[in-house]
Amino acid sequence: MKHHTLCFGLFALSALAALSACSGHGQPPAPPPAQVGVVTVEPQSIALTRPLIGRLAPYLSANVTARVSGVLLRRVYTEGSEVKPGQVLFEIDPAYYQAQLNNDLGVLGEDEATWLNDRVNAERYHKLLPAGSVSQQTVDNADATVRTDAAKVKADQALVDSARVNLGYTKVTSPIGGVASQQQVTVGAVVGSSTSDAGSGGTLLTTVNQIDPLYVNFTISAADLLTLREANRRGNVALAQQDQTTVQIVLPDGTPYDQSGVLDFSDVTVNATTDAVNLRARVPNAQHMLLPGMYVTLNVNLGQQHDVFLVPQEALQRDTVGAYAMIVDAGGKVARKDVTATDNAGTDWIVTSGLTAGEQVIVSGLQGAHEGAQVKASPWHAPAAASPQGSSAPAAGAQSAGNAQ
Structure with missing residues (x-):
């Protein structure tokens, strides 16, 4: 009985020694370095x-207004169509202005006839003066009458010109070329030319825009x-x-x-x-x-912009300090770089400071890339173009991150 107890004790001691040896010298293998995708940045110039x-x-916009008063007889153009400079758009009743022109022409003709007759008399007096048949006073009076008649003719000509202008204004033309808008006054309405009628010099008829x-x-x-x-x-x-x-x-x-x-x-x-x-x-x-x-x-x-870096949107992160990127240094370890990125070009951030040429910026695998950790870097390749439904997501993210300095 004592022999069996002794044997059992020796077996137990041997087992404990074996377990002790295993726990003291057998370590579990260290995990491999995290895999990260990187891009090597280089300075460049971009728009x-x-x-x-x-x-x-x-480019040009002109109000077409009535420049004389009267009844609007017709609209000549097609609303919304192209018109040329000087093209007639509306016609105002010309009867009054035609009569005014005729009257002024009559007065002009009468005064021209008077001027012609008085000039003939003055010339005759000038021929009789050397013979003493007329006095110098008579000649002077005849010359004065001719001058007065000439002034009346000029005034009458001005009235005729004014009447012709007013008659021409009864055909309302486009001051510029462009697209004529909808008419503002219907045919048959009375339009006016004074500021009291429209507040701006005349009744607005339409607008032409180039x-x-x-x-x-x-x-x-x-x-x-x-x-x-x-x-x-x-x-x-x-x-x-x-x-x-x-x-x-x-x-x-x-x-x-x-x-x-x-x-x-x-x-x-x-x-x-x-x-x-x-x-x-x-x-x-x-x-x-x-x-x-x-x-x-x-x-x-x-x-x-000169000497800036294009960095994929996924590579930039933010915290309370600002925007930053994680890079892989020469020893294969992760380091943080604070950057300034306020603008984007497509899906890339434009980094204006914080990076240097040749640095490897981590784009993928950031969840396992902690500052100071050893990582294994490989080139990162952009994924295939997203579907149209998801194409707006990067832009939204870019806008939210772009405020970080």
Whole structure:
């Protein structure tokens, strides 16, 4: 019995020694480094664009008003059609103005006949004066009468010219070429030319707008403009000249307009109400696809940004400090880089500071990339284009992250 107990004790001690040996020398294998996808960034120059909101306006716009009073007899043009400069649009009853012209012509003819007769008499007196048949006073009086008659003829001619102008105003013409709008007064109505009739010199009959090309009016904040000019002075940004600044319009359905515009006006004062500077661009509109009054989105190309880095949207993160990116250093470890990224180009952020050339920025695998951790880097490749339903997501994310400095 004692022999069996001793044997059992020796067996137990051997088992404990074996377990002790295993626990002291057998360590579990260390986990492999996390796999991350990286892009190697290099400085480059890209277009400096700003998304803005603008409103379209006609290149030329003219109110067609009545310049004489009378009854509107007819509308000659087709509403909404193209008209040419000088084309007749309306006709006002010309009877009164024709009669006035005829009367003035009659007075002119009568005074011209009087002037002619008096001139003949004056010439006769000049021939008789050397012979002493008439006095010098008679000759002088005849000359004075001729001069008075000539002045009356000139005044009568002015009245005739004025009557002809008024008669011509009974045919209301277009002052410019463009699209004639809907008529504002019906046929048979009495229209007037005085300020009391319409408050602006005459009854408004219609409006003609030239819509090829069009103007697009927009604004940029004074702070942004000063920042851009300071960057231009430092050399980080090369601003384009006014006639070289292009504008790309985005239609309400999200598609870009097939022709770009050119900036043709930049104000030199800041609007005290909006704290913005007024700008204007000229846009071709041969197909009349764009209409005055429309609000449109603009992508304004203001110049070039130099020595910036394009980083995929997925690579940038934010915290209370600001925007930052994780990179893989020369030792294969993860490091944090605080960056400045306020603009985007497509699905990439434009990083203006915080990175250096040749750094490997982590794009994928960020969940396992902790600062100081060892990782295994491989080149990152952009995924295939997303479906149209999801195409707006990156832009929304870009806008929310773009405020981080």
